Amino acid sequence: xxxxxxxxxxxxxxxxxxxxxxxxxxxxxxxxxxxxxxxxxxxxxxxxxxxxxxxxxxxxxxxxxxxxxxxxxxxxxxxxxxxxxxxxxxxxxxxxxxxxxxxxxxxxxxxxxxxxxxxxxxxxxxxxxxxxxxxxxxxxxxxxxxxxxxxxxxxxxxxxxxxxxxxxxxxxxxxxxxxxxxxxxxxxxxxxxxxxxxxxxxxxxxxxxxxxxxxxxxxxxxxxxxxxxxxxxxxxxxxxxxxxxxxxxxxxxxxxxxxxxxxxxxxxxxxxxxxxxxxxxxxxxxxxxxxxxxxxxxxxxxxxxxxxxxxxxxxxxxxxxxxxxxxxxxxxxxxxxxxxxxxxxxxxxxxxxxxxxxxxxxxxxxxxxxxxxxxxxxxxxxxxxxxxxxxxxxxxxxxxxxxxxxxxxxxxxxxxxxxxxxxxxxxxxxxxxxxxxxxxxxxxxxxxxxxxxxxxxxxxxxxxxxxxxxx
Numbered sequence: 001x002x003x004x005x006x007x008x009x010x011x012x013x014x015x016x017x018x019x020x021x022x023x024x025x026x027x028x029x030x031x032x033x034x035x036x037x038x039x040x041x042x043x044x045x046x047x048x049x050x051x052x053x054x055x056x057x058x059x060x061x062x063x064x065x066x067x068x069x070x071x072x073x074x075x076x077x078x079x080x081x082x083x084x085x086x087x088x089x090x091x092x093x094x095x096x097x098x099x100x101x102x103x104x105x106x107x108x109x110x111x112x113x114x115x116x117x118x119x120x121x122x123x124x125x126x127x128x129x130x131x132x133x134x135x136x137x138x139x140x141x142x143x144x145x146x147x148x149x150x151x152x153x154x155x156x157x158x159x160x161x162x163x164x165x166x167x168x169x170x171x172x173x174x175x176x177x178x179x180x181x182x183x184x185x186x187x188x189x190x191x192x193x194x195x196x197x198x199x200x201x202x203x204x205x206x207x208x209x210x211x212x213x214x215x216x217x218x219x220x221x222x223x224x225x226x227x228x229x230x231x232x233x234x235x236x237x238x239x240x241x242x243x244x245x246x247x248x249x250x251x252x253x254x255x256x257x258x259x260x261x262x263x264x265x266x267x268x269x270x271x272x273x274x275x276x277x278x279x280x281x282x283x284x285x286x287x288x289x290x291x292x293x294x295x296x297x298x299x300x301x302x303x304x305x306x307x308x309x310x311x312x313x314x315x316x317x318x319x320x321x322x323x324x325x326x327x328x329x330x331x332x333x334x335x336x337x338x339x340x341x342x343x344x345x346x347x348x349x350x351x352x353x354x355x356x357x358x359x360x361x362x363x364x365x366x367x368x369x370x371x372x373x374x375x376x377x378x379x380x381x382x383x384x385x386x387x388x389x390x391x392x393x394x395x396x397x398x399x400x401x402x403x404x405x406x407x408x409x410x411x412x413x414x415x416x417x418x419x420x421x422x423x424x425x426x427x428x429x430x431x432x433x434x435x436x437x438x439x440x441x442x443x444x445x446x447x448x449x450x451x452x453x454x455x456x457x458x459x460x461x462x463x464x465x466x467x468x469x470x471x
Contacts, residue, residue, distance in 0.1 A: 052238075102139050177239045178237050410452075
């Protein structure tokens with residue numbers, strides 16, 4: 001069903017809200033991929049580009065937000081270049097000038113004194129770190145914390161007393177350099193190879209494969225070590241390059257099987273617009289609660305190609321990789337439940353369905369929103385929507401994190417529609433007999449060009465005849 005007979009992938013572009021203008025995609029900022037905004041405290045641990053990632057975030061964010069950079073470990077003396085100003089804080093009183101520095105320079109590196117026997121700055125003591133947090137919060141600043149060291153390597157397993165992630169870090173970012181894939185454990189790219197070997201049951205000389213990286217990232221003594229309870233974990237797979245796509249995606253998909261990992265970012269933070277893709281869980285909601293008043297029979301249960309229409313919608317979601325998948329039922333609830341018996345879906349009953357589609361949108365949202373990056377809402381009356389379109393919407397979202405991703409047929413928007421988590425609060429406010437289309441004028445939209453078959457929805461007897469069904 002892809003335009004051009006499937007020989008080319010669907011075109012993706014970013015559209016102005018509510019308009020049909022179509023623009024090619026720009027590469028994503030690291031700040032957007034990590035969802036860093038005012039008040040975020042983000043701690044970076046691991047190896048393969050922590051300092052470079054922090055520098056990239058300072059470059060992206062400081063024109064619009066004040067940024068504080070600090071460390072709970074040691075920083076090399078030349079790393080004062082991470083920010084425009086450098087403040088040495090031996091105690092909380094030394095932070096008195098921080099607000100003025102942030103107002104003037106927009107980015108400030110805060111460390112302790114320099115070590116006497118090494119060319120490094122020390123981290124802050126706990127009291128100073130807490131005072132820093134309070135001052136940054138008052139200033140609406142982002143705080144970026146380097147929480148361990150790796151001696152310039154691309155992979156590590158944490159030592160006994162690291163990483164030192166502050167308990168108030170709302171975002172934890174384990175970092176891995178993808179250039180370790182396919183190289184041996186003792187290649188020189190691995191910091192503390194003996195600890196990595198112990199965690200992964202490897203021997204000296206063994207090659208590092210995608211599964212090894214995923215296991216290390218998701219190990220409580222590896223990439224998840226020290227992540228505070230409640231801190232969102234977004235993994236950064238750095239040094240992404242052309243030709244490494246398949247292996248990197250294998251790592252991302254395997255890491256996401258761990259419930260503690262919210263998302264995996266594929267990027268090369270040494271370049272502007274560094275992010276290639278963001279992998280996260282995308283849920284599905286099938287809206288199947290209506291009474292089909294115009295058709296005078298329940299469209300959810302219309303048989304087509306051997307199954308009811310609601311089954312086709314559910315299978316499009318499942319085969320498109322959405323998880324979890326919820327089916328919102330109201331009218332004909334028991335019959336719809338029976339039609340989906342044995343399918344891996346959650347049935348969500350909406351007793352308020354006569355009040356309009358918005359009630360089903362809200363019910364589905366509440367059922368699946370936990371720990372997902374986005375939700376695709378599907379209708380039961382668009383039989384030519386299949387898993388290939390779902391996959392295209394998800395891929396477009398990975399490349400943009402647009403608040404809304406929708407198929408376009410010429411100048412028309414079509415269903416199903418993907419909503420990013422940034423749009424979830426707005427979805428909760430919709431009322432009456434309206435769905436997510438009510439938000440199209442409020443958010444940026446990425447459009448995926450598709451063919452006209454998906455425009456068919458089953459509302460009238462003529463539609464039934466088009467599908468080869470008698471009325």
